Amino acid sequence: MILIDGKKIAAELREELKKEVSELKTKHNTVPGLTVILVGEDPASKIYVKNKEKFAKEVGMNSEALRYPADLEEKTLLNKIEELNKDNNVSGILVQLPLPKHIDKRKVIETIDHRKDVDGFHPMNVGNLSSGYDSSIPCTPLGCSLLLKKVEKNLSGKHAVVIGRSNLNGKPMTQLLLKENCTVTITHSKTKDLKAECLRADIIIAAVGIPELVKGDWVKKGAIVIDVGINKTEKGIVGDVAFDEVSKVAGALTPVPGGVGPMTIACLLSNTVECFKKTQSK
Ligand code: NAP
Numbered sequence: 678m679i680l681i682d683g684k685k686i687a688a689e690l691r692e693e694l695k696k697e698v699s700e701l702k703t704k705h706n707t708v709p710g711l712t713v714i715l716v717g718e719d720p721a722s723k724i725y726v727k728n729k730e731k732f733a734k735e736v737g738m739n740s741e742a743l744r745y746p747a748d749l750e751e752k753t754l755l756n757k758i759e760e761l762n763k764d765n766n767v768s769g770i771l772v773q774l775p776l777p778k779h780i781d782k783r784k785v786i787e788t789i790d791h792r793k794d795v796d797g798f799h800p801m802n803v804g805n806l807s808s809g810y811d812s813s814i815p816c817t818p819l820g821c822s823l824l825l826k827k828v829e830k831n832l833s834g835k836h837a838v839v840i841g842r843s844n845l846n847g848k849p850m851t852q853l854l855l856k857e858n859c860t861v862t863i864t865h866s867k868t869k870d871l872k873a874e875c876l877r878a879d880i881i882i883a884a885v886g887i888p889e890l891v892k893g894d895w896v897k898k899g900a901i902v903i904d905v906g907i908n909k910t911e912k913g914i915v916g917d918v919a920f921d922e923v924s925k926v927a928g929a930l931t932p933v934p935g936g937v938g939p940m941t942i943a944c945l946l947s948n949t950v951e952c953f954k955k956t957q958s959k
Contacts (some may be wrong), residue, residue, distance in 0.1 A: 679929035681824050681903075687939035690823070691736055694946050698737040701953065709768040709953035710739035711795065711946070712761055716754065716780065717747035722773045729771070732942050738949060739766065751780045755788050762790040768953035769795035771945070792955060795948040797849065806852050813948050818850040820940025821882055821903045822857075828901055828929040829880075833858035838878035840864050840871065840891070840917070846884035846905055854880070871895075883917035893922025901929045905937050 702708050711733045715726045726742050733740035743757070754772075761767045770793045772785050786794075791801035797813035805812035825832065837859040841847035847863060854861045864874050875881055875895040883891050884905035896902060906917030916933030924930055931937055 678924055678927055679828055681828060681929055681931045681936060683824060683931055683936040684939045686824060686827060687943040690943040691732065691946065694950055695736040697950055705957050708738055709949045710766045711769045711949045712767050713742045714772045715742060716745045716749050717777050719775065726773055729942055729945060733946055736946055747777045754780060754785060758788045762793060767793065768956060769793055769949035771795050793952055795945055795952060806849060809856060815845060815849045816941045816944040816948060817846055817905060817937060818853055819944040820937055821850060821905065822853045824903060824931060824940060825880065825901060835859045835879040836877055837880040837882065838862045838864060838874050839882045841884035843884065850882050885917045887917055888915045889919040891918040891923060893919060893926055896923050896926045898926050899928035902927045903937060904931050904933050906933060907938065
């Protein structure tokens with residue numbers, strides 16, 4: 678069984694980005710800039726934002742985190758985004774989710790200039806991705822797709838089962854697999870026989886949020902299994918896949934932690950570089 682080392686692959690990607698940022702600096706006399714906005718005190722979000730800032734700086738980008746109290750007025754946030762949209766030093770804007778309840782997430786996402794939408798959540802990017810056009814791609818599915826390509830270059834004709842249909846993970850993942858010519862089954866909480874669906878899969882992407890849902894006897898021998906889940910349990914952080922059981926049958930598997938997680942931030946940096954290149958080439 679191949680243990681897919683997301684930590685190592687993400688570090689390699691960041692190293693490549695560091696070189697690219699340095700070349701872009703020579704060419705344009707400026708570097709990509711990422712602005713992350715955090716509203717409120719959610720502990721997990723605070724850690725994510727700190728890491729995003731740290732890794733962006735590490736690859737040589739400009740990076741700033743704007744932190745606001747939880748009672749920030751929606752209008753103030755929207756005005757700030759408009760300001761960042763016009764700022765030539767800002768290549769990418771990310772508003773950390775979840776937002777406090779009084780702020781309309783949809784309005785916030787739609788206010789971000791789609792050319793600076795490093796999360797790939799703007800309807801323009803969602804539409805472009807589903808039409809097979811160039812777009813920003815949500816970071817976690819992009820990371821999953823890079824991990825998959827590390828173990829299997831040609832995914833054409835493979836049967837992929839995606840568990841979960843969120844806008845963040847399941848849906849964009851499905852689009853990326855279709856782009857690779859996979860036959861895709863997308864499953865969710867109303868799926869009748871998830872085990873039977875999984876047993877048909879050459880590739881399983883589990884993005885559910887239920888600890889160790891996917892069992893060893895759900896997986897076809899040799900299948901590639903990508904575990905997106907991050908679940909806090911009494912025994913620590915576990916994925917959506919029962920790692921010990923599944924590692925006995927799978928051909929390749931991502932661990933949790935150390936699989937998909939590290940790829941998400943590396944892909945955010947990669948998206949920021951792509952947004953920068955697009956604005957510079959205009
Ligand atoms: P989400 O928005 O809660 O979506 C979960 C999906 O799973 C929904 O589509 C839901 O179906 C489906 N589902 C729930 N119970 C199910 C069941 N018993 N059988 C089949 N499908 C079921 O979650 P998310 O934001 O996509 O996140 C999923 C997991 O990924 C979480 O553990 C999260 O922490 C993790 N995550 C990891 C990263 C990373 O960087 N590694 C990034 C983001 C998220 P319905 O649509 O029918 O409700």
